[in-house]
Amino acid sequence: MGILRRNNVRIIGQESGRTMILAHGFGCDQNLWRLVTPGLARHFRLVLFDYVGSGRSDLAAWQEERYTTLDGYARDVVDVCAELDLRDAVFVGHSVSAMVGVLAAAAVPDRIGSMVMVCPSPSYIDEEDYRGGFTAADIHELLDSLEANYLGWSAAMAPVIMGNPDRPELGAELAHSFCATDPDIARVFARTTFLSDSRQDLKTVTVPTLVLECEQDVIAPREVGAYVHAAVAGSRLITLAATGHCPQLSAPEATTRAITGFVEELD
Amino acid sequence: MxxxxxxxxxxxxxxxxxxxxxxxxxxxxxxxxxxxxxxxxxxxxxxxxxxxxxxxxxxxxxxxxxxxxxxxxxxxxxxxxxxxxxxxxxxxxxxxxxxxxxxxxxxxxxxxxxxxxxxxxxxxxxxxxxxxxxxxxxxxATDRRAYEIELLRARRAAEEARHQAEADREQLREALAVLQQSLLPAGLPAVPGVQTAAYYHMASPIQLGGDFYDLFPLGDDHFAFFLGDICGKGPKAAAATSLVRYTLRTAALHGLGPEAVLSTLNSALLERYGGGDPRYCTAVFGTLESTGRSVRVLLASGGHPPALLLRADGRAEYLPTPGGLLVGAFPHASFTTIRTALHQGDTLLLYTDGLTEARTGEKSGLYGYDALQSFATELAPADPRTVIDALIRLLVSFGDGLDDDTALLALGRPRRSGTALSGTPAR
Known part of the structure; x- marks a missing residue:
């Protein structure tokens, strides 16, 4: 199976425009970009994909040992970039994907020329002089929440998600599956996401970077946004008048404007 | 209103x-x-x-x-x-x-x-x-959650039990495979002027079968061979198989002829299993002696399906071994030794009833002796390796119809005489 199929890669927008990769975070899949893609597609060539294990990727390609580190997810990004032979692309990563982008950009610097980090957090757990917002116990509580909500998963969801990626008429049935995936895979992704510490990696970022944060975000509070902004040399910070961890859903116009404005200034 | x-x-x-x-x-x-x-x-x-x-x-x-x-x-x-x-x-x-x-x-x-x-x-x-x-x-959802937690706990317990059962099964399979191997020769010895080939099909990875065969030197260019089928399956059948093998080997090494060897086995089985748990078997026992142009064969059978001789001229015929009764079933069983010779291009085939009693799907019928003879006639003349390979393909073609263990042993006089040829058992 090719990479495009494996990662459910979709390319839309301006064929001749600058290429922008949109990388979803933990929880859902590329559908999370749905409200911003129409605006962005007017200017850019958009590459959407699902990490292996999420959305409509090839679940058979998922291997626990690969996806227990963010490097495994970064390899997905590198694979997609190589398959499409991207150069100087804009990488837009939501949440944990911002850190995945940092790792991918370090691995293939010629392919990723700039970055937009949407609600990034390099580390979720509080430490002495760092406030990530959570304790290790909180993260275990999340894992319990995942489990409680996957009781009915295996029987009901598996056939819908795993089969028929080529049949769009199943879209309606898939409505509830944007954020549903194999519970074992979700648990690994959650653990990898929330127990990761990428603070040292931020120093490796040399490309122009925009940090987008929300006024109120439970997962990536303002202190974390400020930390990332300070750690990435020359980065810009924009605080959106939005609530929650998904400004691409709660404030799609403002998010689109911020991303478009940042990329236009690159030229 | x-x-x-x-x-x-x-x-x-x-x-x-x-x-x-x-x-x-x-x-x-x-x-x-x-x-x-x-x-x-x-x-x-x-x-x-x-x-x-x-x-x-x-x-x-x-x-x-x-x-x-x-x-x-x-x-x-x-x-x-x-x-x-x-x-x-x-x-x-x-x-x-x-x-x-x-x-x-x-x-x-x-x-x-x-x-x-x-x-x-x-x-x-x-x-x-x-x-x-x-x-x-x-x-x-307090009550429902308590119930769900119980369900999750039960599911985890069931998954753990399944993993454990799979691991145990795998361990058992390995142990049984080793045990089964110990009941079969690791390889066949080189017999001057005789080509050999053998095959053992295990019907179940977790069930020891009761088929057996062996080929071993007696000294002075004499060799002995046997093949048989002990009743039943599982550890008890395996233990009986072990007794049968060593009794046959020991009796043969004492210089007894085929019918005396089978009589000794008959006594040994009755002595050991004469109580409430009878164990009997069918077996063919024989000796080989290379004599220049041909190989002299002495053969006795105890209730076993007849050996099949594939002749150099293209015929295939069963060798009747009269009078043989099940070994270990009757105190005064008698056996008869027959003589035959393998000339250049001849191959003697011994087999267990897993082959002839395989279900072939046609009206749920069994493969049978006629079909085996036809198959061998098609094949003849053929050397032992060719015969065994053809039979392995035949066994594979039976699919689920092959539900019993099957042992095959073929001995032949090659067309070019004088060279010591041997084969190793295929598995």
Missing amino acids: SGSGPAPPPPGEAWPRIDTDVTALLEDSTEELYESAPCGYLSTLMDGTIVKVNKTLLGWLGLSREEVVYRRHFADLLTVGGKLYHETHYAPLLGMQGHVGGIALEMKVADGSRLPVLITSAVKRGTGGRPLLIRTTVFD
Whole structure:
């Protein structure tokens, strides 16, 4: 199976425009970009994909040992970039994907020329002089929440998600599956996401970077946004008048404007 | 009474009497229903700010209206794990679909305890589809959650038990394979002027079979061979197989002829298993002696399917071994030795009934002796390796029809005499 199929890669927008990769975070899949893609597609060539294990990727390609580190997810990004032979692309990563982008950009610097980090957090757990917002116990509580909500998963969801990626008429049935995936895979992704510490990696970022944060975000509070902004040399910070961890859903116009404005200034 | 109201009762019948309690119920106000409904109600702005909440939910959470309305976000009512789930799953789904149902979360109660709930939310839209509010219903899921936790625990226990059972099965399979190997020769010895080939098919990886064969030197260019089938399967059959093999070998090394060897085995089985647990077998025992141009064969059978001789001239015929009874079943069993010779290009085939009693699918019939003879006739003349390879393909073609262990041993005089040729058992 090719990479495009494996990662459910979709390319839309301006064929001749600058290429922008949109990388979803933990929880859902590329559908999370749905409200911003129409605006962005007017200017850019958009590459959407699902990490292996999420959305409509090839679940058979998922291997626990690969996806227990963010490097495994970064390899997905590198694979997609190589398959499409991207150069100087804009990488837009939501949440944990911002850190995945940092790792991918370090691995293939010629392919990723700039970055937009949407609600990034390099580390979720509080430490002495760092406030990530959570304790290790909180993260275990999340894992319990995942489990409680996957009781009915295996029987009901598996056939819908795993089969028929080529049949769009199943879209309606898939409505509830944007954020549903194999519970074992979700648990690994959650653990990898929330127990990761990428603070040292931020120093490796040399490309122009925009940090987008929300006024109120439970997962990536303002202190974390400020930390990332300070750690990435020359980065810009924009605080959106939005609530929650998904400004691409709660404030799609403002998010689109911020991303478009940042990329236009690159030229 | 007019319009769409109920039709009047037929003459002679009265309206059912409405007592005062029912009247009170019918006069229940929507406001009262909202506040005291048996589920929690909550409305928030699109940013999650709580703007309306019912008495039921406030009571569950031990909070006053003043503490909540315009002061808290919906996510503030959740445990931290619930908040993370809310942000990574619930809010995105609601944003994309406008509604989410049946999500299991935990809410924080003022006294520090937690309330397991099931929540369902829908976005209320204004004119032009602009989202205005999120309406949420909250169901107390305490009992259900306890039940689900029990289900999860049971599922985990079942999964662990399954893993353990798989591991045990694998261990058993390995142990049995080793044990089965120990009952068969590791390889066949080189016999001057004779080509050999053998094959053993294990019908089940976890069930020891009772078929056996061997080929070994007696000294002075004499060799002995045997092949047979002990009744039953499993560890007891394996133990009996072991006794059979060593009895046959020992008797042969004492210089006994084939019929005496089988008589010795008969006595040994009766002596060992004569009590309440009889074990008997069918067996062919023979000796080989190379004599220049041909190989002299002495052969005795105890109730075993007849050996098949594939001749150099293309014929295939069974070798009748008269008088042979099951070995280990009767105190005074007698056996008869027959003589034959393998000339250049001849191959002698010994087999167990797994081959002839394989179900072939045609009317659930068995493969049978006629079919085997036809098969061998097609094949002849053929050297032992060719015969065994052809039979392996035949066994494979039986698929599920081959449900018993099968042992095959072929001995032949090659066309070019004088060279010591041998084969190793194929598995």
